[in-house]
Amino acid sequence: MRSGKSFYVTTPIFYVNDAPHIGHAYTEVAADVLARWHRQAGDDTWMLTGTDEHGEKILRTATANGVSPKEWADTLVEKSWRPLLETIDVANDDFIRTTEPRHEEAVQTFLQKLYDDGFIYAGEYEGFYCVGCEEYKQESELVDGSGPYEGQKVCAIHSKPVELLQERNYFFRMSEFADRLLALYSERPDFVQPESARNEVTQFVKQGLSDLSISRSSFDWGVKVPWDDSHVVYVWFDALLNYITAIGYGDDSSDKLERLWPGVHIVGKDILRFHAVIWPAMLMAAGLDVPQRVYGHGWLLVGGEKMSKSKLTGIAPTEITDTFGSDAFRYYFMRAIAFGQDGSFSWEDLSARYQSELANGFGNLASRVLAMVTRYFEGSVPAASEYSDADRHVQTVVADAASAADAAIEKLAIHDALAHIWTIVDELNGYITEQQPWVLAKDDAQRDRLATVLYTVTEGLRALAVLLAPVTPVATDKLWTALGVVDSLGALADQPIRDAGRWGQLPAGTVVGRLEALFPRIETTND
Numbered sequence: 001m002r003s004g005k006s007f008y009v010t011t012p013i014f015y016v017n018d019a020p021h022i023g024h025a026y027t028e029v030a031a032d033v034l035a036r037w038h039r040q041a042g043d044d045t046w047m048l049t050g051t052d053e054h055g056e057k058i059l060r061t062a063t064a065n066g067v068s069p070k071e072w073a074d075t076l077v078e079k080s081w082r083p084l085l086e087t088i089d090v091a092n093d094d095f096i097r098t099t100e101p102r103h104e105e106a107v108q109t110f111l112q113k114l115y116d117d118g119f120i121y122a123g124e125y126e127g128f129y130c131v132g133c134e135e136y137k138q139e140s141e142l143v144d145g146s147g148p149y150e151g152q153k154v155c156a157i158h159s160k161p162v163e164l165l166q167e168r169n170y171f172f173r174m175s176e177f178a179d180r181l182l183a184l185y186s187e188r189p190d191f192v193q194p195e196s197a198r199n200e201v202t203q204f205v206k207q208g209l210s211d212l213s214i215s216r217s218s219f220d221w222g223v224k225v226p227w228d229d230s231h232v233v234y235v236w237f238d239a240l241l242n243y244i245t246a247i248g249y250g251d252d253s254s255d256k257l258e259r260l261w262p263g264v265h266i267v268g269k270d271i272l273r274f275h276a277v278i279w280p281a282m283l284m285a286a287g288l289d290v291p292q293r294v295y296g297h298g299w300l301l302v303g304g305e306k307m308s309k310s311k312l313t314g315i316a317p318t319e320i321t322d323t324f325g326s327d328a329f330r331y332y333f334m335r336a337i338a339f340g341q342d343g344s345f346s347w348e349d350l351s352a353r354y355q356s357e358l359a360n361g362f363g364n365l366a367s368r369v370l371a372m373v374t375r376y377f378e379g380s381v382p383a384a385s386e387y388s389d390a391d392r393h394v395q396t397v398v399a400d401a402a403s404a405a406d407a408a409i410e411k412l413a414i415h416d417a418l419a420h421i422w423t424i425v426d427e428l429n430g431y432i433t434e435q436q437p438w439v440l441a442k443d444d445a446q447r448d449r450l451a452t453v454l455y456t457v458t459e460g461l462r463a464l465a466v467l468l469a470p471v472t473p474v475a476t477d478k479l480w481t482a483l484g485v486v487d488s489l490g491a492l493a494d495q496p497i498r499d500a501g502r503w504g505q506l507p508a509g510t511v512v513g514r515l516e517a518l519f520p521r522i523e524t525t526n527d
């Protein structure tokens with residue numbers, strides 16, 4: 001079913017200088033849940049992720065490891081980054097690497113256009129550069145070093161000394177775009193979210209923008225500047241362009257840019273400025289639409305510290321999925337952390353939510369319902385007769401949850417969407433306790449009532465499977481198969497999610513199958 005809308009969502013492209021940790025996986029899952037939701041709604045959906053492979057930091061890491069930067073990137077992409085997507089069941093539509101010809105050629109096309117149109121000039125630049133950030137730093141962004149760097153100024157993020165660089169570079173006339181950017185932030189409050197991020201970016205631009213140095217000549221690992229091959233393009237300028245090069249910018253044979261752009265960028269808040277200031281200014285200069293939205297999510301904190309390899313708090317996603325499975329990984333991070341805010345990860349919380357919400361709440365509900373249909377109606381879903389107030393209440397809860405969840409997804413409030421969907425789990429569990437189908441089953445005179453109760457809970461499960469498919473695709477696929485509706489209703493991935501709350505879609509007479517535990521009991525001591 002086509003909705004006529006499009007939805008293009010991106011993750012940041014990740015720097016191939018290290019292996020992925022759960023912070024990266026978190027971003028990927030969020031983008032994937034949004035993409036799966038929109039795909040299931042019939043929107044023309046595209047999810048892009050990929051890797052950022054140029055720049056001095058990669059060159060230095062590769063050299064230190066005795067390989068070429070391309071070999072280094074190839075290995076990391078094949079051994080770490082692509083497997084990450086499988087580990088957490090990300091169904092991306094494309095994976096772009098900035099070393100691919102389709103990207104490099106389109107970057108040159110873009111740059112040449114800006115140069116021809118007078119937005120790029122040659123000039124001298126002197127400034128403090130942090131190789132860790134791949135960014136020139138203002139003096140206000142530096143702090144006093146400690147330990148081995150006592151007495152030096154260091155990057156506030158990396159705690160390592162910055163380098164004083166003086167280069168003849170090409171500059172992008174970013175200063176010309178400050179007013180248009182401020183107008184954008186005020187006319188479209190949704191453009192940068194959440195609110196705290198929007199305020200920060202607005203304050204930054206209000207101080208005025210400098211022109212941006214967009215080339216380097218001291219090393220050559222990058223896209224060559226088309227009119228001067230002694231320079232390579234600044235890695236951020238190159239990397240940001242992936243969002244349009246991947247959908248066919250500069251390729252006249254592709255209609256994707258027209259179909260899908262502008263997109264929604266999910267980014268960590270540390271790189272918000274690049275996405276909400278530099279990137280829209282680049283697009284404005286090129287005469288292209290700015291993104292639909294730039295959304296900065298929060299940090300994952302472990303023991304109060306931001307997740308990162310350099311701080312030794314990095315946890316590999318497989319450490320979680322090997323024990324709890326990919327669905328639990330996806331559910332936990334989307335449910336436990338308000339999207340946009342910082343959130344703490346702990347094994348105890350993960351374990352507790354797995355047991356109470358997934359295993360006892362949702363998994364048990366599914367097994368019990370299918371077992372009762374099997375026991376009392378030989379596996380054939382009975383037709384409902386007359387609905388009581390309690391039954392109608394279930395129908396209302398399902399319909400309200402479905403529409404509230406869709407509205408939450410529109411606002412990128414994934415945690416709220418899950419909370420709304422979970423009202424169905426709680427309602428169905430409470431309904432079963434109240435209606436006591438096992439008591440009704442003992443009385444032949446209550447046969448119709450028993451049928452209505454079991455139809456109600458099975459139809460409720462149908463709605464739950466559809467609504468949870470974007471978050472827990474493995475468990476809901478098993479449930480869908482056990483519900484026996486693949487032939488009558490079609491594949492789960494094809495169920496129109498915005499119609500999930502419409503009552504009565506499950507055909508009476510459907511023959512249900514066995515359902516293994518969706519979230520099996522885990523005996524674990526995490527030490």
Ligand SMILES: [Zn+2]
Nearest residue numbers: 130133155158
């Ligand atoms: Zn830094």
